[in-house]
Amino acid sequence: MMPENSGKLPPGDLPALNNMSELILLLDKEAIAQKVSTTAKLISRDYQDSDLVIIGVLHGAFIFMADLIRQLSIDAFAIDFVRLRSYGDRSESSGQIRLLLDIESDLDGKDVLIVEDILDTGLTMTYLIDHLQSRRPRSIKICVMIDKLERRQTSVKPDYVCHTVEQGFLVGYGLDYSGHYRNLPDIYHLKL
Numbered sequence: 301m302m303p304e305n306s307g308k309l310p311p312g313d314l315p316a317l318n319n320m321s322e323l324i325l326l327l328d329k330e331a332i333a334q335k336v337s338t339t340a341k342l343i344s345r346d347y348q349d350s351d352l353v354i355i356g357v358l359h360g361a362f363i364f365m366a367d368l369i370r371q372l373s374i375d376a377f378a379i380d381f382v383r384l385r386s387y388g389d390r391s392e393s394s395g396q397i398r399l400l401l402d403i404e405s406d407l408d409g410k411d412v413l414i415v416e417d418i419l420d421t422g423l424t425m426t427y428l429i430d431h432l433q434s435r436r437p438r439s440i441k442i443c444v445m446i447d448k449l450e451r452r453q454t455s456v457k458p459d460y461v462c463h464t465v466e467q468g469f470l471v472g473y474g475l476d477y478s479g480h481y482r483n484l485p486d487i488y489h490l491k492l
């Protein structure tokens with residue numbers, strides 16, 4: 301499939317999407333729903349009697365998180381959000397993480413579940429865990445839609461993973477390439 305935005309130049313210093321750019325289907329929406337549902341069952345089982353705060357990492361995780369929490373069979377839990385930036389306008393991590401939006405919740409004694417779209421180098425997640433630890437939660441676990449292994453630079457390990465890939469740049473289902481493709485219901489490999 302050719303990208304719908306073929307030929308339209310993205311902002312910043314991104315390689316341009318062009319006529320050679322290709323989207324190769326990785327997970328269609330049925331496969332995604334199946335994986336999200338399986339993960340939600342595990343989370344529901346593990347957090348039945350806990351004081352849970354689910355923290356989504358904006359922007360990428362908002363679609364995944366919305367689907368995930370609707371599949372949870374847990375009586376009550378809080379949600380909150382952080383916004384972190386590591387990428388600027390490039391498709392590789394800059395290694396520089398900035399906190400653009402912090403949580404409002406009190407985490408003291410709470411069980412925290414971080415929901416993230418994709419774990420890549422792990423630098424963002426390591427930064428976030430450090431940041432949240434200082435709020436004295438009882439526990440912190442990580443749930444990711446995609447665990448991407450090849451470029452990991454930290455020892456961070458996700459506790460719940462919907463799907464694992466070795467490498468590649470993925471788009472769709474919340475994952476974007478400088479604002480492109482976030483709205484696609486399926487997940488694709490973007491070949492530039």
Ligand code: IMP
Binds near residue numbers: 357386424448
């Ligand atoms: P990390 O700090 O390298 O683990 O990067 C984490 C963040 O980079 C994710 O939350 C995504 O926002 C972004 N990212 C990493 N890989 C991809 C990808 O394949 N597609 C879209 N965004 C990605």
Ligand code: MG
Binds near residue numbers: 417
């Ligand atoms: Mg992200």
